[in-house]
Amino acid sequence: MYNGSMSSDNELRKGSTPTLILAVLADGPRHGYAIAREIERRSADALKMGEGALYPALRALEREGLVVSQWETMPSGPARRTYTLTDTGQAKLTQQIETWRKFSEAIGLVIGGTPNAQTV
Amino acid sequence: MLKPFDNTELDTFFKRLNAPLHRMPQQERTELHQEVRQHLDGLTAAYEELGLSPDEALESALRAFGDPCKIGRRMYWEWRRGQWRGLSGEMKAVLSMIGLYASSATILLTALVWSYAVPPLRGAMPESALLLTVLAGIPALAGGVLGRLFPKHAVVGAFYATVALTLMPLLFALAVAPFGGEALGGVWLWAGSWLSCACGAAYLSSRGRGEQGRFRLSDLRLRQRQ
Numbered sequence: 006m007y008n009g010s011m012s013s014d015n016e017l018r019k020g021s022t023p024t025l026i027l028a029v030l031a032d033g034p035r036h037g038y039a040i041a042r043e044i045e046r047r048s049a050d051a052l053k054m055g056e057g058a059l060y061p062a063l064r065a066l067e068r069e070g071l072v073v074s075q076w077e078t079m080p081s082g083p084a085r086r087t088y089t090l091t092d093t094g095q096a097k098l099t100q101q102i103e104t105w106r107k108f109s110e111a112i113g114l115v116i117g118g119t120p121n122a123q124t125v
Numbered sequence: 126m127l128k129p130f131d132n133t134e135l136d137t138f139f140k141r142l143n144a145p146l147h148r149m150p151q152q153e154r155t156e157l158h159q160e161v162r163q164h165l166d167g168l169t170a171a172y173e174e175l176g177l178s179p180d181e182a183l184e185s186a187l188r189a190f191g192d193p194c195k196i197g198r199r200m201y202w203e204w205r206r207g208q209w210r211g212l213s214g215e216m217k218a219v220l221s222m223i224g225l226y227a228s229s230a231t232i233l234l235t236a237l238v239w240s241y242a243v244p245p246l247r248g249a250m251p252e253s254a255l256l257l258t259v260l261a262g263i264p265a266l267a268g269g270v271l272g273r274l275f276p277k278h279a280v281v282g283a284f285y286a287t288v289a290l291t292l293m294p295l296l297f298a299l300a301v302a303p304f305g306g307e308a309l310g311g312v313w314l315w316a317g318s319w320l321s322c323a324c325g326a327a328y329l330s331s332r333g334r335g336e337q338g339r340f341r342l343s344d345l346r347l348r349q350r351q
Contacts (some may be wrong), residue, residue: 036160036163037160037163037164038163038164038167038168041164055189055190055191055192055196056164056168056189056190056191057161057164057190057191057192057193057195057196058191058196058199060157060160060161060196060200061196061199061200061202061203064200064203064204064207065203065206068203068206068207068210076156083159083163085160085163086156086159086160
């Protein structure tokens with residue numbers, strides 16, 4: 006019996022986190038806290054994930070060469086680790102946006118389609 | 126109920142975060158600690174701006190950040206994956222071959238032992254089966270599998286893994302040879318058969334994948350990861 010509304014939401018979020026991070030970084034380098042705030046702002050607070058989950062996702066993206074990080078000295082306060090999208094990351098983002106668009110179109114067709122007419 | 130503000134919660138949080146990370150280098154742990162602390166400071170400040178008291182803000186920030194044990198474990202696994210990925214293709218092939226030797230030996234020797242345990246098979250199994258298994262079967266199976274897994278580096282992996290495994294016994298046999306050690310001949314036979322069977326099987330198997338070109342001796346040179 007399907008009862009996983011919460012768990013399916015979590016699974017969707019987990020799978021989308023890398024794409025969301027790449028999309029935010031496409032606008033320019035950011036540190037981890039700023040990435041979380043930007044995701045929240047763009048989604049109008051609809052996407053509130055466990056913010057700590059960003060950091061393993063960022064490490065995975067760095068391992069795959071999609072983002073690079075460096076410690077930058079701030080005008081005020083201690084140095085912060087900033088993440089920047091690479092060319093490979095940009096290409097991957099473009100591909101994932103296209104995949105997501107096709108996927109959501111297909112889902113929309115299924116759930117938004119008219120019920121089958123009954124056969125006589 | 127308001128709790129007095131203290132750093133015990135933060136200390137506990139970071140202890141739980143750091144617990145799975147003890148094998149990470151100290152510098153990486155320190156950098157992660159600094160990143161997480163800055164994130165928590167930002168969250169705490171944001172909650173205080175919303176009107177929460179400092180300790181309520183801290184509590185909310187820790188809750189919003191998530192389970193530190195889970196995050197620490199995921200960070201550790203991401204670091205581990207990075208370590209493996211950082212190895213060159215040749216080194217991955219060498220390490221995999223050592224593992225394949227152990228697996229092949231386990232599978233083939235277990236099958237042999239079972240076959241000796243079954244009376245009808247015992248009579249049909251010549252004594253030389255054990256010798257053939259050890260000298261040729263194990264390296265051939267391991268090399269064959271390596272060729273499918275790492276077609277570009279199969280022969281290099283088989284060569285260096287075999288050298289690594291047989292070098293110590295060879296040196297030992299050489300050392301005891303003056304004292305009448307007949308083992309030297311046996312060890313040479315073992316090393317030679319393993320080297321030829323493993324490399325040969327790896328080459329043929331990788332050719333089957335269509336990715337291994339003509340093999341040259343210069344391919345045995347270990348290269349820096351590019």
